Amino acid sequence: MEKFKSTPLFCTADGYEILYAVKRGDTLTGIVREQYNLFGSAAAPVVQRILENNQEIKSADLIYSGQLLVLRFPWDAPEIRTAEQDELRQTKKHWNGLDKPLQETMADLAYIDTISGILHAGGGGATGAGLLIQSNLKPMKDIVGKYEDYRAGKITRSVYGHYRSDQIKQLQKRIGRPAESLLFKGKKANEALRMKPGGGPNATRPYLGQVNRLQKIAGKASKGGFVLAAAGLGLSCYEIAHTDSVVEKDKIAVEAIAGTAAGLGVGILVGLFLVSNPIGWGTAIIIAAGTAAVGYAAGNFAGHVYHENHSDVRIVEPLMIDRVCR
Amino acid sequence: MIELAFDIVGKLLVLYLLFLFPVILLLLFYSHFNIPHGLREEMLREPFFSAEELARISAFPMSLLATLAVVRTAAAPSTMRRRFGSHDFSGKVPTHFKCTSFIFVLFVLIGGGICLLAALCGVLLEFV
Numbered sequence: 001m002e003k004f005k006s007t008p009l010f011c012t013a014d015g016y017e018i019l020y021a022v023k024r025g026d027t028l029t030g031i032v033r034e035q036y037n038l039f040g041s042a043a044a045p046v047v048q049r050i051l052e053n054n055q056e057i058k059s060a061d062l063i064y065s066g067q068l069l070v071l072r073f074p075w076d077a078p079e080i081r082t083a084e085q086d087e088l089r090q091t092k093k094h095w096n097g098l099d100k101p102l103q104e105t106m107a108d109l110a111y112i113d114t115i116s117g118i119l120h121a122g123g124g125g126a127t128g129a130g131l132l133i134q135s136n137l138k139p140m141k142d143i144v145g146k147y148e149d150y151r152a153g154k155i156t157r158s159v160y161g162h163y164r165s166d167q168i169k170q171l172q173k174r175i176g177r178p179a180e181s182l183l184f185k186g187k188k189a190n191e192a193l194r195m196k197p198g199g200g201p202n203a204t205r206p207y208l209g210q211v212n213r214l215q216k217i218a219g220k221a222s223k224g225g226f227v228l229a230a231a232g233l234g235l236s237c238y239e240i241a242h243t244d245s246v247v248e249k250d251k252i253a254v255e256a257i258a259g260t261a262a263g264l265g266v267g268i269l270v271g272l273f274l275v276s277n278p279i280g281w282g283t284a285i286i287i288a289a290g291t292a293a294v295g296y297a298a299g300n301f302a303g304h305v306y307h308e309n310h311s312d313v314r315i316v317e318p319l320m321i322d323r324v325c326r
Numbered sequence: 327m328i329e330l331a332f333d334i335v336g337k338l339l340v341l342y343l344l345f346l347f348p349v350i351l352l353l354l355f356y357s358h359f360n361i362p363h364g365l366r367e368e369m370l371r372e373p374f375f376s377a378e379e380l381a382r383i384s385a386f387p388m389s390l391l392a393t394l395a396v397v398r399t400a401a402a403p404s405t406m407r408r409r410f411g412s413h414d415f416s417g418k419v420p421t422h423f424k425c426t427s428f429i430f431v432l433f434v435l436i437g438g439g440i441c442l443l444a445a446l447c448g449v450l451l452e453f454v
Contacts, residue, residue, distance in 0.1 A: 261342070266441050269434050271390075276408055298441050301447045301451060
């Protein structure tokens, strides 16, 4: 039985396809085992089919985390050829054209989905999440200061232990278990945030390693947010350029503009709420995902409203969007 | 009934896109470049903000978040007590800035509400 791990994007009577974001440590045979429950010699033709469907992969050994793959279910289903399918491949192309570290970070921040609509609004969400992670790093760095005080004999072991335990409990409370698991790769915060047993000159290294890793994720998420937003708008541009119907072109433009405006509007609203108190990661990630979803859904609704009530109003042509999107 | 709701929210969304959203952006940038002299330095410092937060919001576009903090304090000081404690900045905020901040916050709340309604309708569309 195949394991179903992602939303199917396009279905026909013969099967469906998904976009799969490669994680750290993934191999093609591992993906086949996980997604299709096939291994050994049974996995070989599936790996071959994945390579055929994802021709940018030069060798089965050369995939990297954050890269998007199209997976077809069942693996031997005939190729699905629809206009949406073209969009799926363009989405993949845009994504795979981003900087590798950005892709990796976006894959880590699993709330980012990969269809074009979500990309518009997901940009704002990722930016917000980056900012919020950043703002929660100070308490974690303070633990290092206390540890150094303890090593220098300024405070007792129990005072340090109590402080560390208190800070980590606060952190866990703020971020919640799902975000904790995401950020610390399945571990609990108190397991991940540990000094080297036995002390020594490099005792704080593993701990600081974790803090630095989170700091990098925060920076990349902020930067990646803008890239994603731009990629999302680029996709709409592509759709406009490859659509013949004038009304459809206008509808796509309305969806893109309204989705972006709604995402920004809700982003400002969320920003207004967040600035009043110190910010927790869990809340941040949930709100970021919510903001992305709001932008996407509002964009869809705007497209519907346009189609039903205002389809006589021309948008792409007077604004000369089609001259830019070729 | 649901058609009527869609119709109303549709009109509100058009209002948001054509009027509220441009005004929100305009007011945001107006506020950003017209924060009263000295107020930024007074508010955006430790211990109100952590060193990490200050570093982060020092450059555009993240500095817009700092603007939001100032604007919210000008519009509704009591809602920022968690961050600023008992510090009262209201005497340092000119009346015109208080007015624009209040309008900005009001429009953001209304606009955000419309976006949420539109998103809800977008979800309902899938089932209707």
